[in-house]
Amino acid sequence: MAETATRSLPLSGIHGGSATVRLEPAAPATRIALRVAMEDVGTLSGALGVDLPVRPKTSAFANGRTALWLGPDEWLVIDEGESGLMTAAANSGATHSAADVSHRNTAILVSGPGAADAINAGCSQDLSLEAFPVGACSRTLFGKAEIVLLRTAEDAFRVEVWRSFSDYAFGLLAEGARDAAL
Amino acid sequence: MLLIHCPYCEEDRSELEFRWAGEAHIARPENIAAISDEEFAEFFFLRNNEKGLTYERWRHIHGCGRFFNAARDTVSDRFLLTYKAGLPKQPVPVAEKFAAIAEEKSVETWEQTEGDAR
Numbered sequence: 001m002a003e004t005a006t007r008s009l010p011l012s013g014i015h016g017g018s019a020t021v022r023l024e025p026a027a028p029a030t031r032i033a034l035r036v037a038m039e040d041v042g043t044l045s046g047a048l049g050v051d052l053p054v055r056p057k058t059s060a061f062a063n064g065r066t067a068l069w070l071g072p073d074e075w076l077v078i079d080e081g082e083s084g085l086m087t088a089a090a091n092s093g094a095t096h097s098a099a100d101v102s103h104r105n106t107a108i109l110v111s112g113p114g115a116a117d118a119i120n121a122g123c124s125q126d127l128s129l130e131a132f133p134v135g136a137c138s139r140t141l142f143g144k145a146e147i148v149l150l151r152t153a154e155d156a157f158r159v160e161v162w163r164s165f166s167d168y169a170f171g172l173l174a175e176g177a178r179d180a181a182l
Numbered sequence: 183m184l185l186i187h188c189p190y191c192e193e194d195r196s197e198l199e200f201r202w203a204g205e206a207h208i209a210r211p212e213n214i215a216a217i218s219d220e221e222f223a224e225f226f227f228l229r230n231n232e233k234g235l236t237y238e239r240w241r242h243i244h245g246c247g248r249f250f251n252a253a254r255d256t257v258s259d260r261f262l263l264t265y266k267a268g269l270p271k272q273p274v275p276v277a278e279k280f281a282a283i284a285e286e287k288s289v290e291t292w293e294q295t296e297g298d299a300r
C-alpha cells in the first residue's frame with residue numbers, strides 16, 4: 001500500500017507546440033476567487049500583499065502573488081509558492097468572499113513568437129501589444145471553454161482553465177500552434 | 183462578428199462573450215404579495231417585444247460577469263448604446279438613431295420580401 005499520496009496535475013506530463021509556439025502545463029499553484037466591495041479593496045490588498053487592480057483588464061504582481069481583475073468586484077489571485085491566501089484573506093478583517101479554486105483550475109503556459117496566434121485560433125480578443133499589453137488579463141472564451149488569459153511577456157501567456165476543460169483547451173491550443181507555424 | 187461594448191470592461195468584445203437577459207427596466211413590485219393576479223401577470227410574464235428600438239439587459243457572462251443595459255434595434259440587430267445596470271433608461275443619441283433607421287431601410291425584412299406574396 002502506498003504511504004504517500006502524489007499530486008498529479010490534470011495535464012501532467014503533456015507537452016506540445018510547433019516551430020513557433022511552446023505549450024506546457026504550469027506548475028501547481030494556489031488560487032482564490034475573490035469578491036470584495038470597492039471600499040474594502042485597500043484592506044484586502046494589504047492583507048494579501050498585492051494591490052488588487054481596479055482598472056479593467058489589468059493585473060498586479062507582488063510577493064509571489066498575481067492578482068487578476070476579472071470584474072468590478074472580482075479577482076483571481078494566484079500564488080505559485082507556498083500559499084496562505086485563504087488565511088491571509090480571512091485575517092483581513094474586511095468583508096469579502098474567498099473561494100479556494102486551486103484544484104478547480106489548471107494552467108497552460110503558451111510561449112514563443114506564435115503564442116498570440118495560437119490563442120487567437122479560439123479566442124476573439126485583440127491580442128496585439130497595444131490592446132493586450134504585458135500584464136493584461138481577461139476572462140474570455142477559448143473555443144467553447146471559458147478561460148482567464150494573462151499576458152506574462154510579449155510572447156508569453158498563461159491560460160487558466162477549469163481542469164475538466166484542460167484536455168480540450170490543450171488540444172485546441174496544439175492545433176492553433178500548428179496553424180501559427182504555417 | 184458582432185461587437186458589443188461592455189460598460190464595465192470599457193471596450194468592445196465579441197458577442198460570444200455575452201448572453202441576452204430579457205427586457206430592461208422592469209421594476210419589481212415593492213410588495214409583491216399585495217398585487218392582483220393581473221398585475222402579477224403584467225410584471226412577470228408580459229413583455230413588449232417591440233420591433234425597432236428596445237431596451238434590454240445583457241450579461242457579459244464570459245467576461246466581467248456583469249449585467250448591464252443596452253438599447254438595441256431589433257430589426258438591424260445594431261447596438262445603439264450600452265450603460266451600467268442601475269442607471270435610468272438612457273436616451274439614444276440622435277445621430278445613432280438616424281443611422282440605425284437608415285440601416286433599417288436597407289435591411290431585408292420579411293415584410294419587404296414576403297409580405298405581399300401571401
Ligand SMILES: [Zn+2]
Pocket residue numbers: 188189190191192242245246247248
Ligand atoms: Zn465586461
